[in-house]
Structure formats: structure tokens, C-alpha cells
Amino acid sequence: MTKRVLVTGGAGYIGSHAAHALVDRGDEVVIIDRLSTGFDWLVPAAADLVVADIGDTERVASLLQDGGFDAIMHFAGSIVVPESVADPLSYYENNTVKSRGLIECAVRAGVPHFVFSSTAAVYGSVGSEPVAEDTPLRPESPYGSSKLMTEIMLADAARAHDLTYGVLRYFNVAGADPAGRTGQSTKGATHLIKVAVEAAVGKREGIEIFGEDYQTADGTCVRDYIHVTDLVAAHLLALDRLRDGGDSLTANLGYGHGFSVKEVLQTVDDVAGPIRKTMGPRRPGDAASIVADASKARRELNWQPQHDDLTGIVEDALRWERHLQTRNEATTN
Numbered sequence: 001m002t003k004r005v006l007v008t009g010g011a012g013y014i015g016s017h018a019a020h021a022l023v024d025r026g027d028e029v030v031i032i033d034r035l036s037t038g039f040d041w042l043v044p045a046a047a048d049l050v051v052a053d054i055g056d057t058e059r060v061a062s063l064l065q066d067g068g069f070d071a072i073m074h075f076a077g078s079i080v081v082p083e084s085v086a087d088p089l090s091y092y093e094n095n096t097v098k099s100r101g102l103i104e105c106a107v108r109a110g111v112p113h114f115v116f117s118s119t120a121a122v123y124g125s126v127g128s129e130p131v132a133e134d135t136p137l138r139p140e141s142p143y144g145s146s147k148l149m150t151e152i153m154l155a156d157a158a159r160a161h162d163l164t165y166g167v168l169r170y171f172n173v174a175g176a177d178p179a180g181r182t183g184q185s186t187k188g189a190t191h192l193i194k195v196a197v198e199a200a201v202g203k204r205e206g207i208e209i210f211g212e213d214y215q216t217a218d219g220t221c222v223r224d225y226i227h228v229t230d231l232v233a234a235h236l237l238a239l240d241r242l243r244d245g246g247d248s249l250t251a252n253l254g255y256g257h258g259f260s261v262k263e264v265l266q267t268v269d270d271v272a273g274p275i276r277k278t279m280g281p282r283r284p285g286d287a288a289s290i291v292a293d294a295s296k297a298r299r300e301l302n303w304q305p306q307h308d309d310l311t312g313i314v315e316d317a318l319r320w321e322r323h324l325q326t327r328n329e330a331t332t333n
């Protein structure tokens with residue numbers, strides 16, 4: 001069978017990195033993206049881009065029916081936790097209902113493999129110990145619940161039909177393609193490292209630290225930041241496993257150690273020069289600490305991360321931010 005992958009959300013931050021990685025190793029790639037938070041200029045030249053909503057099941061069905069795909073990588077979705085609290089039904093619509101339709105189209109068209117972007121948000125508050133995949137799932141936001149429901153649908157569909165899947169639960173994804181071809185370009189981004197490097201290049205006046213009264217070493221929240229290149233490498237390994245006839249798998253993707261908000265911002269200061277920081281209240285819904293036990297991905301996928309270095313992550317994010325600034329100046333002049 002041809003190695004041909006439908007990448008949903010392939011014009012977004014993580015999906016565009018995956019599309020590049022797939023093209024780099026010779027897979028054929030078709031992207032479906034409605035360009036709500038993604039950009040057509042992030043897509044590799046060798047990939048076909050279909051600008052459409054994955055909720056347009058007629059379009060998706062006809063793409064899959066005639067397309068000769070052996071896999072779907074499903075990145076499309078809505079991703080901002082506080083937004084999901086304010087507007088839960090739109091999250092269930094975009095992340096759960098539309099994923100259901102996509103899975104159904106895959107089953108009907110006989111696409112045998114499905115790799116899905118899930119999230120550490122399916123665990124909820126877990127304490128300071130690294131969290132393994134068999135930890136009880138108690139999402140605390142509609143975003144986390146919307147993703148968990150898709151995990152459940154995939155597992156049930158795989159039991160009933162000829163489908164194998166990889167569910168990958170991402171911790172905090174950051175950094176950019178070291179080759180400089182793509183990076184996080186979201187407008188009004190809320191992710192810590194993205195916001196900090198925007199401040200470093202002068203796009204923002206500074207950054208607010210959301211709470212310093214957590215039960216952590218320095219009082220700020222602890223997260224497990226993973227370089228997007230390592231994250232994407234695990235997707236390719238998961239896909240290869242399925243293509244080789246391996247079992248479905250659910251695995252965390254993180255490095256297994258955490259950094260506090262203050263440690264991250266210190267690293268940004270070290271790399272880019274000091275940025276302005278102000279102390280603010282806690283952001284609703286933030287857990288004090290969440291760190292992956294990522295031993296399963298290493299064991300089952302033979303995943304060997306190459307970019308487990310916070311300084312390198314920040315350097316790559318900063319390089320991309322500078323590139324965006326130059327690009328914006330070029331397009332506005």
C-alpha cells in the first residue's frame with residue numbers, strides 16, 4: 001500500500017511540523033485545514049492542501065474514498081483551555097463531534113491507521129509525581145473532556161472495525177523546526193514560551209506570571225516542555241508501528257521532568273536578554289504541576305528524544321519569532 005497520509009490541521013503549529021517530517025522521509029501528504037488558526041504558508045510545498053472543515057463529512061468522505069490513504073494523522077482542533085471553559089459546546093463540537101465524523105469516514109473508506117493528538121489535560125490535577133498512562137482520567141476542563149471522548153470513540157471503533165490507532169497525549173509542546181521551515185505562528189497565543197519570546201522580540205511589553213502561591217518549589221506552576229521535533233518523531237514511530245501490524249497504543253509524550261514558570265522565564269532571559277515580568281493572580285483551571293512518565297513511548301516506540309534541552313527549545317522558539325517579525329515587516333511594507 002502507498003504510504004499516503006491525510007493530515008488534519010496540517011497548517012497549524014504541530015500539524016505543519018508533522019507534514020514536513022512526513023514529506024522529508026518520503027510519505028505522500030494531503031492536508032485538510034480550514035485555516036482558522038493555521039496558515040497556508042506553513043505547509044510543505046510537496047503536500048497538497050485542501051482548505052476545508054473536517055466537519056464537512058461529504059468532502060472528507062470523498063477525499064478518503066478516492067485518495068488511497070493508509071493513515072490519518074488528526075491534529076485539527078480547538079486548543080485553548082480557558083476558552084473551552086467559557087464556550088464548552090463549541091469545543092465538544094469541534095473536537096468531539098467532528099472527530100466522530102472523521103473516524104466514521106475513516107472506517108467507511110477502510111483507512112487502516114489513525115494517529116490522534118490527545119493531551120495531558122485528560123488527567124486533570126495529578127500532583128508532583130510523573131503521571132503514567134494508567135492514571136485515572138479526570139479531565140478538569142471541557143477541552144480535556146472533549147479529547148478524552150475522542151480517545152474513547154477511537155478505542156471502541158478499533159474494537160469493532162479494521163482500524164488501529166495511536167493516541168498520543170502531549171504535555172507542553174514548544175520550540176520550532178530547527179531547519180526554520182515552520183514554527184508556532186498563532187495569533188494571540190497563550191502558551192508560556194510563545195508569549196515569552198514574543199515579549200523578547202518586543203511584540204509584547206512583557207509577561208504576566210499567573211500565580212506564585214502554588215505548592216511547588218518556587219511557588220509557580222511546573223510543566224514538562226517537549227520540543228515539537230521530538231513530539232513529531234514519536235508520531236512517525238507510532239505510525240510505523242501500526243503500518244508494521246503492531247497493536248494500537250496510547251502513550252504520553254513529554255520528557256519526564258518539569259520546569260517552573262520562573263525557571264522557563266529565567267531561561268528566556270538568559271537566551272534573549274531580560275524581559276519584563278509582572279506577578280498576577282492564578283489563571284483559572286491551572287494545575288500546580290504536571291509532568292509525564294514517558295517511559296512507555298521510549299519502551300514501546302523506541303522513541304529517543306534528541307532535543308531534551310530547555311535552552312535549545314527557547315532558542316528555536318526565539319529564532320522562529322524573529323523570522324515571523326521579519327516576515328511581517330516584509331509583508332506590511
Ligand SMILES: NC(=O)c1ccc[n+]([C@@H]2O[C@H](COP(=O)([O-])OP(=O)(O)OC[C@H]3O[C@@H](n4cnc5c(N)ncnc54)[C@H](O)[C@@H]3O)[C@@H](O)[C@H]2O)c1
Binds near residue numbers: 008009037053055
Ligand atoms: N500545543 C500544545 O501544547 C498541545 C498540547 C496538547 C495537545 N495539543 C493538540 O495538538 C493539536 C494541534 O495543536 P496546535 O498547537 O498545532 O494548534 P493549532 O491551532 O496551531 O493547529 C490546529 C489546526 O487545526 C485547524 N483546524 C481547527 N479546527 C478545524 C476544523 N474543524 N477543520 C479543519 N481544520 C481545523 C486550524 O486551522 C489549525 O491549523 C490539537 O489537536 C491540540 O489539541 C496541542
Ligand SMILES: O=c1ccn([C@@H]2O[C@H](COP(=O)(O)OP(=O)(O)O[C@H]3O[C@H](CO)[C@@H](O)[C@H](O)[C@H]3O)[C@@H](O)[C@H]2O)c(=O)[nH]1
Binds near residue numbers: 171210
Ligand atoms: O502568559 C503566561 C502564559 C502561561 N503562564 C503559565 O505557564 C504555565 C504553562 O501554561 P501554557 O503554556 O498556557 O500551557 P498549559 O496551560 O499547561 O496547557 C498546555 O499544555 C496542555 C498539556 O499539558 C495542553 O493540553 C494545552 O493544549 C496546552 O495549552 C501555566 O502555569 C500558566 O499559568 C503564565 O504564567 N503566563
